[in-house]
Amino acid sequence: MSTKSAALRLEGLYKQYGKSAAVQDVSLSIEPGSMVALLGPSGCGKTTCLRMVAGLVEPTAGAIVLDGADITRVPVHKRNVGMLFQNYALFPQLTVAENVAFGLKMRRMAKAEIAKRIAKALQMVQLHSFSDRYPSQLSGGQQQRVALARALVIEPDLLLLDEPLGALDKGLRESMQVELRLLQRKLGITTIMVTHDQDEALTMADQVIVMRDGRIEQGGTPKVIYQKPNSQFVATFLGASNLFHCQMDAAGPNILRSGPFRFTVDGAVPLTANPVICLRPESISIAAASAMNAEGPNRASATIEQVIYRGPVMHYHMKLETGQPLVAYEQVRPLHGSRAIEVGDAVVAHWEPSSNHILPG
Amino acid sequence: MSLNLDRFRQWFLAVFVGGVLIFVMAPLFVTLAMSFSDSYFVAFPPQGLTIRWYQQILTDRYFLSALALSGYLAFGSTICALLIGIPAAMALARGRFPGRTILQGIILSPLIFPELVAGLALMQVLSAAGMVDARLNLLIGYTLVAAPYVVRAVTTSLLLVDANLEDAARTLGANRFVTFWKVTLPQIAPGVAAGAVFAFMISFDNLPMALWLADSRYSPVPLMLMRQLNSVFDPSIPAMSTVIIILALSGALVVERLVGMRRAASLQP
Ligand SMILES: Nc1ncnc2c1ncn2[C@@H]1O[C@H](COP(=O)(O)OP(=O)(O)OP(=O)(O)O)[C@@H](O)[C@H]1O
Numbered sequence: 001m002s003t004k005s006a007a008l009r010l011e012g013l014y015k016q017y018g019k020s021a022a023v024q025d026v027s028l029s030i031e032p033g034s035m036v037a038l039l040g041p042s043g044c045g046k047t048t049c050l051r052m053v054a055g056l057v058e059p060t061a062g063a064i065v066l067d068g069a070d071i072t073r074v075p076v077h078k079r080n081v082g083m084l085f086q087n088y089a090l091f092p093q094l095t096v097a098e099n100v101a102f103g104l105k106m107r108r109m110a111k112a113e114i115a116k117r118i119a120k121a122l123q124m125v126q127l128h129s130f131s132d133r134y135p136s137q138l139s140g141g142q143q144q145r146v147a148l149a150r151a152l153v154i155e156p157d158l159l160l161l162d163e164p165l166g167a168l169d170k171g172l173r174e175s176m177q178v179e180l181r182l183l184q185r186k187l188g189i190t191t192i193m194v195t196h197d198q199d200e201a202l203t204m205a206d207q208v209i210v211m212r213d214g215r216i217e218q219g220g221t222p223k224v225i226y227q228k229p230n231s232q233f234v235a236t237f238l239g240a241s242n243l244f245h246c247q248m249d250a251a252g253p254n255i256l257r258s259g260p261f262r263f264t265v266d267g268a269v270p271l272t273a274n275p276v277i278c279l280r281p282e283s284i285s286i287a288a289a290s291a292m293n294a295e296g297p298n299r300a301s302a303t304i305e306q307v308i309y310r311g312p313v314m315h316y317h318m319k320l321e322t323g324q325p326l327v328a329y330e331q332v333r334p335l336h337g338s339r340a341i342e343v344g345d346a347v348v349a350h351w352e353p354s355s356n357h358i359l360p361g
Numbered sequence: 362m363s364l365n366l367d368r369f370r371q372w373f374l375a376v377f378v379g380g381v382l383i384f385v386m387a388p389l390f391v392t393l394a395m396s397f398s399d400s401y402f403v404a405f406p407p408q409g410l411t412i413r414w415y416q417q418i419l420t421d422r423y424f425l426s427a428l429a430l431s432g433y434l435a436f437g438s439t440i441c442a443l444l445i446g447i448p449a450a451m452a453l454a455r456g457r458f459p460g461r462t463i464l465q466g467i468i469l470s471p472l473i474f475p476e477l478v479a480g481l482a483l484m485q486v487l488s489a490a491g492m493v494d495a496r497l498n499l500l501i502g503y504t505l506v507a508a509p510y511v512v513r514a515v516t517t518s519l520l521l522v523d524a525n526l527e528d529a530a531r532t533l534g535a536n537r538f539v540t541f542w543k544v545t546l547p548q549i550a551p552g553v554a555a556g557a558v559f560a561f562m563i564s565f566d567n568l569p570m571a572l573w574l575a576d577s578r579y580s581p582v583p584l585m586l587m588r589q590l591n592s593v594f595d596p597s598i599p600a601m602s603t604v605i606i607i608l609a610l611s612g613a614l615v616v617e618r619l620v621g622m623r624r625a626a627s628l629q630p
C-alpha cells in the first residue's frame with residue numbers, strides 16, 4: 001500500500017458550541033509522515049479538533065491546510081482521510097471483507113482491483129483468514145485491526161485516530177501501540193492520534209500536543225514535554241511530579257529555597273515571580289539516613305510511608321519533615337540484590353541539580 | 362425453596378399471560394364465530410353453521426369497493442408516512458437545532474392525538490383550499506394520523522444506532538444520502554418495519570378521519586361498516602369484520618416483509 005506523506009497545518013481553529021468554546025485558537029504544523037498525539041483531560045477538545053480535521057465538524061473559525069491547499073470547506077467524503085474510532089465503528093451487517101471494501105466501492109473501483117486491495121490490506125493487519133466473518137465474531141483487537149485496514153485501504157492523505165486503543169486491555173493495548181506505530185512509520189502516513197493516556201502519547205508520537213480547556217498548553221517531542229514541561233499542568237498531567245513552591249535565595253543567583261530545602265540549578269534562575277521546582281520521581285535517589293548527611297542543597301530527610309512493588313520499578317512514598325509528600329521511583333535490579341528499605345525508615349532523598357526543572361508559579 | 366418459588370413464578374406467568382391473551386383474543390373469536398351463524402340477527406353463541414354471509418358480502422359491490430379503497434389508502438398512507446416520517450426522525454435524532462430535545466420529548470411520549478378534532482380542522486382547511494377529491498383528502502388525513510407512529514418507531518431505533526458508523530462511512534467517501542442508504546437504513550430497518558406496520562394498521566381501520574373526510578362515493582371500510590350497523594345487524598357484519606381482521610393482518614405481514622424486518626433480523630448470523 002503506497003501512501004504519499006502529506007503536510008498538515010491548522011491555523012487558529014475555533015469551535016463554538018452555543019456559548020462555550022470547545023476548541024480555541026489551535027494552531028499546529030505537522031510534518032509529512034509524522035505522528036502527532038493530542039493529549040489532555042476529558043472534555044479539553046481533542047475529539048473536536050480531530051473531527052474538524054476529518055470534516056465531521058465545521059470549524060467556527062480558522063483554517064485547515066493540507067499540502068498547501070485550504071480544505072476547511074471541503075466536505076468530509078471528499079477529504080480522503082482514514083479515521084479510527086474508540087468503538088471501532090465497523091458496519092455490523094457487513095463482513096470483514098465488505099467492511100474493508102466500503103471505501104473502495106465508494107470510489108467506484110473495479111471489482112478485481114477491490115478484491116486485490118482487500119486481500120493486501122487484510123494481510124497487512126494479519127486478518128486475511130477472517131474475511132468472511134462478521135464484526136460481532138471478532139475480538140476487540142481484531143475489530144480495530146479491521147477498522148485500520150478499512151481506513152488504510154483507501155490510501156488516505158491523513159490517518160486520524162480517536163482513542164483507538166481505549167477499549168482494549170492493557171497488554172493488548174501496548175502491543176497494538178507498537179504495531180500501529182510500526183505500520184504508520186512504514187507507510188509514512190501523516191497521523192493525528194487523540195488520547196488521554198500519557199504513556200500512549202509518549203510511546204507513539206513524534207510530537208505530543210498537550211491540550212487544556214480547548215487550548216494548546218504545550219507542544220513538543222515526548223522528551224521535551226516530559227522533561228521540560230512549561231507549566232504545572234503539563235508537569236502533573238504527564239505523570240507524578242514533586243512540586244516545590246520556591247523563593248529566590250540570598251545565598252546566590254542559582255539557588256532557590258522552599259522552606260528548609262534548597263535547590264541549585266545549572267546557570268542562573270530565570271526570573272519568574274513565584275518559581276516552582278518540578279522534580280520527577282525517577283530522578284530522586286534514596287539513601288539510609290545513617291549513610292548520608294541531609295545537610296546541603298538538593299537533599300531532604302524523609303520518612304518512608306509506603307513501599308509499592310510495581311514489577312520493574314519500586315515506588316517509595318515519603319513524608320518530608322515539612323509534612324509534604326515526596327515520591328521516588330527506583331529501577332528494580334534483581335542482580336544487584338534488593339535493598340532493605342521499609343516503611344518507617346528514616347532516609348535521605350537526594351538528586352542532581354540538573355533534575356531541578358523550574359516552572360512558572 | 363427457590364425451586365418452588367421459580368415454579369410458582371412460571372405458573373403465575375403462564376396463567377397471567379394466558380388470561381391477557383384470552384382477554385385480547387376473545388372478541389376476535391366471538392366475531393369469527395358469529396359470522397357463521399345461520400340466523401337473521403347477530404347471535405352468540407352462533408345458531409347453526411353457514412357460509413352464506415361470506416357469499417353475500419364477497420359479492421357485495423359496496424363492501425368490495427370500500428375494502429379496495431381502505432387497502433389503497435392504507436398502503437398509500439403508509440408509504441407517505443414513511444417518506445415524511447423517516448426524514449423527520451433523522452432530524453429529531455441527529456439534527457442540531459434549538460428545541461430539539463423538547464420536540465423529541467413531545468413526539469416520543471405517547472401523545473394524545475384528538476383525531477376527531479384534527480379531522481374537522483383538516484376538512485375545513487381542505488375545503489377552503491378547494492380540494493374535493495375524497496380519496497386524496499383521506500390519504501392526506503390518514504398520512505397525518507400514521508406519520509407520528511413512524512416518527513416514533515424510527516426515532517427510537519435511530520437513537521440506538523451508533524452515530525460513529527455514519528461518521529466512519531462519511532470519512533470513507535460516502536455522502537449523506539449514500540450513508541443513510543447503506544449504513545443507517547440497514548440499522549434501523551426493524552424500527553422502520555414496526556413503524557410501517559403500525560401506520561398500516563392505524564390507517565386501515567381509522568374511523569374518526571373517515572367521518573370528516575369521506576363522501577358518499579368514497580367510504581373506507583370502517584365508515585361503511587358503521588353505516589351498515591345502523592341499518593341492519595345481521596351476521597354479514599361479523600363476516601365483514603372477520604374479512605377486515607384477516608386482511609389487516611396479512612397486509613401488516615406484507616408490509617413487514619417489504620420493509621425488511623426479516624432481512625434485518627437475519628443479517629447477523
Ligand atoms: N456536539 C456538541 N455539542 C455541544 N457541545 C459539545 C459537542 N461536542 C463536544 N462538545 C463539548 O466540547 C467540549 C470538548 O469536547 P471533546 O469531545 O472535543 O472533548 P475530548 O477532549 O475529546 O474529551 P474526551 O477525552 O472525554 O473524549 C466538551 O466540553 C463537550 O461537552
Ligand SMILES: [Mg+2]
Nearest residue numbers: 046047048194
Ligand atoms: Mg474524545
